Amino acid sequence: MNNFPYKLVVVNQLTESQLDESVMTCVRGYVDSPSVNVMTGGDKSLTGPLFRAMIRACLLAGRVYIAIAIDTGAIAGLALWFPPGKVLWQNDAQKNLGFNQFLESLSPKTREWWINTYGSALAPFIKTVLSPHTVESSWYLNCICVDPKYQRQGIATNLIKMVEQKAMTTSILALCTDTDTNVAVYKALHFQYKGEAPLPTPDDEYINVHCFSKPGARV
Template structure:
């Protein structure tokens, strides 16, 4: 097994690779207060929610991983991207890959929150702030995380740069949303600018989403 993590694009990933990627993100996001928000306080749903996003990227976007070797269990970092011309759950195939199962198994209250509050609120916020087609024409980072024991070693930056190089080649902007002050600072160090933020409320608490972008001309 290689000791040097390598970023790679998973093309037609196996079920085992998608499962492992979801497990990595579930562990990376476990301390994040926003996990409580998106699961309605039932964090046992986090894995399914994250897996739905990963599977959507695998079907209709780009799924990048950081791996120590060739096996699914070697994956230690995950980035779910939607390159220009793609978006999350925009096709029946993407939704069938995981979203349908997650939302159908959610409680009525959580389902209502996702479908009639969170998704519409984020869609309106993003289009109002950036313009209707900005994220559709950009590299949009949907999910990103590294296993806790590998954090703070520059590996996340390595995984991010893997996609940034592709954005540079196509002269595409990059967009993302995050919720923690720490992540805002990390992305600012990578050249991102805060474009706005929106409060997000649920029956289990209140948080916020911060919208950040990086123009292709700012990519080194």
């Protein structure tokens, strides 16, 4: 599909069918993600519940941007952004929208990794990446994906630009990725590469998490 018409919108709620469609877009878009594989303990049946919990939490506390194909109404892509001062799963209100259920579905080893390793391993590095800014002045991109059949149409770029235009003079955009392909994409979008952090897995291995930041459009 070439140059298909689509529109970009920010949504405060999704119908159940739209939520299901958004989840499947993420499942298809992140099929080769090392991080998602680790987060689910390699259980592909839990990929959907993971993204469902992320999307629902973002609808509550963040900003959900979606790309809609005008001719069919299909969700072609989406981005989950958290504005300054907000982070994913920072309180019970967010966690009760699917994350706690997802956690209980994991193997004991993967659940223990989530509780004792994941956050503590990345938090210090991300704090360094954001410096001299903080979470209080950063737009953080937790998830962005485009359905494979709609890729290479500029959707991901425009989903980022929508927030870049909103960033105030004291704000930056920040994100992390786990694939070399995405590293190249974000460098092409003029994000500053801030380095990589080795994230321990439940199997005592490591995956590399690459972090980026970029000033808002008016900084």
